Amino acid sequence: MSSPLNAPLRRIAHLDMDAFYASVELLRYPQLKGLPVVIGGGRRPQDEALKAAQGERPPHWIPIADFPRLKGYSGRGVITTATYAARQFGIGSAMGLMKAAKLCPEAILLPVDFAAYRHYSRSFKAIILEIAPLMEDRGIDEVYVDFTLVPGGQREGGRVLARLIQKAIFDATGLTCSVGVAPNKLLAKMASEFNKPNGIAIVFEDDLENQIWPLACRKINGIGPKADEKLQQLGIQTIAELAQKEIDWLMDHFGQKTGAWMFDAAHGIDTRPVVLESEPVSISRETTFERDLHAAHDKAELGAIFTRLCEQVAQDLARKGFVGKTIGIKLRFDDFKSVTRDLTLPDHTFDAAVIRHHAGLCLKRVPLQQRLRLLGVRVGSLMTLAEHQIGRKNEAPLQQLQTAMDLTI
DNA sequence: TCTGGGGTCCTAGGACCC
């Protein structure tokens, strides 16, 4: 390495809460410890019924087998997460609730409670920020933290600071997490999976061949099912095998950008910084219907849902202080194929009626013979309301300036 | 009885401008 002698090693941590939703629920209902518990549902009438079904049982509990008897039942819920005890039965996230009910009828079903998870999410992130100020938010249960210049961040390669953060989070919330510390985000993310739950893993540059190369390519954040399948067809299973390929070969098979990225990833190279703040690119709302709807036959119902989605997006924009000028829709048909349409306005907006009107124009561009299972509304090309207002103030002088220049030319 | 919701980023073609 050509870095100056006294320069500290770059030490990036990835912290991942252990079984976050399930752990929060177990904090609230310790009686459920050790039992198969499934968290899911997520469809409004059902969730209401689920909460109403509490009766003699503690809040909102029912065996999953009772689920189909709930008012508003549509059978369309999926599992968001399952406890280890439930996983023993073969239940996994994204599985349909009915399939889970077959696998383990006595499993306890809890409704998803995002407000509670957000509360714990804010708590653990606030604790990290007190200890290490350079944190990147990666969703409700994950963060990256730059340990490089934090006091103690270099001790034992980051292990000492990782332990301190784990303890602070556990003391304040009762929740455990797993931490990986490595020279960059890519490796830290992989390392945080090494010793789950409540574990710490430290990776140095020299550990690449021993610790990273034996892993499946799928373990690289960014290689999903499709890329993995293609790699397998090319005879590549492990990261070691990926690392043996020439960059040109990878670019030929996966494109310039992806090929070069794969080459770097396989060699443990990742120069992405820890990003402290970022602004949203788009805001959307979508919903899967309780039953498939037909554009003509269910016109009124569909129209009401469409309008509600637009109003929700408009509210979200206003609440977060954004305006957008690309209005888009998403449809999913009964065969699960989806299409999108969008259009860009001359000016930004957060007006529900404007969004509704242009979303409606988008909808007119889609043939609607097939039944629909999902409808979504999105607003993109965002800017903050504040920026937008400044822009408007400058509009008049700018036009004057342009006119003046036209005259000059 | 299949398959939620909210995001980001990339690609690729066409329009349009210089």
Added chain:
DNA sequence: TCTGGGGTCCTAGGACCC
């Protein structure tokens, strides 16, 4: 006078992630 390339915006689809 067809001949070229670069840049940006728009739109549609898809992979991937939490």
